[in-house]
Amino acid sequence: MPLVEDCAVLLHMDEDQWTGAPDEVTNSCTGHHGTVAPGSATTVAGGVRGRAGGFSGAGCVQIADAPELRPTTGVTFSAWFEPQLTDGTPQGLVSKRADVNVDQSFSLILFTGAFVWVDIDGNDNRFSAGSAVMAGFGAMSPSSTMVGYRSIAARLCTSTAC
Numbered sequence: 001m002p003l004v005e006d007c008a009v010l011l012h013m014d015e016d017q018w019t020g021a022p023d024e025v026t027n028s029c030t031g032h033h034g035t036v037a038p039g040s041a042t043t044v045a046g047g048v049r050g051r052a053g054g055f056s057g058a059g060c061v062q063i064a065d066a067p068e069l070r071p072t073t074g075v076t077f078s079a080w081f082e083p084q085l086t087d088g089t090p091q092g093l094v095s096k097r098a099d100v101n102v103d104q105s106f107s108l109i110l111f112t113g114a115f116v117w118v119d120i121d122g123n124d125n126r127f128s129a130g131s132a133v134m135a136g137f138g139a140m141s142p143s144s145t146m147v148g149y150r151s152i153a154a155r156l157c158t159s160t161a162c
Contacts, residue, residue: 008032008069011061013053018042025053025061032069034061048080048149060092069096071156075106078153083110090117093152108154116152 007029018024018036025034036042040059043051053061063069077094090111097104107119 009063011053012049013043013061014047014049014051015043016051018053027063030068032063032066034063036061052080052082071096071105072158074155074157076153076155077108078151079108080149080151081110082149094154106156108152116154118154118156120156 009030009032010028011025011034012028013025015024015026018041020036022035023033025036027033037058037060040057041053041055041061044054045051079093081093083091090109093108093110093116095104095107095109097107104119104121106121109117109119111117
């Protein structure tokens with residue numbers, strides 16, 4: 001099965017630079033390109049395969065909602081990331097939401113004790129991926145900085161058939 005079969009969003013984040021211009025972050029699967037909040041993100045050299053997105057504060061790539069971006073039976077998402085835990089503040093990796101607990105479908109975040117957490121329909125349905133997922137990080141405190149890129153994938157299903 002090809003990696004991009006039934007793909008809705010694939011962002012390499014390898015553009016030369018981001019300025020906040022509409023649709024400047026290219027989606028390789030569909031025409032739903034992303035826009036960066038100005039001043040909060042840029043691309044940087046030294047990613048896993050060339051350039052990578054570099055985010056600070058509330059930096060993110062936003063993609064406008066569309067019916068084909070609303071999963072009905074399940075969703076699989078993955079990301080390469082280079083975590084920079086400095087104060088224990090949650091770091092979002094992948095989300096489908098308008099804002100924290102506003103029109104939220106799901107979020108994959110790095111949080112508390114350097115664990116990956118999944119929120120479904122808001123943070124009252126929060127699940128930890130456990131230490132097995134983060135085993136490559138070793139023992140971490142919220143003030144530690146993890147060095148190097150990591151890969152994570154998650155699959156959320158509405159039934160056992162997914």
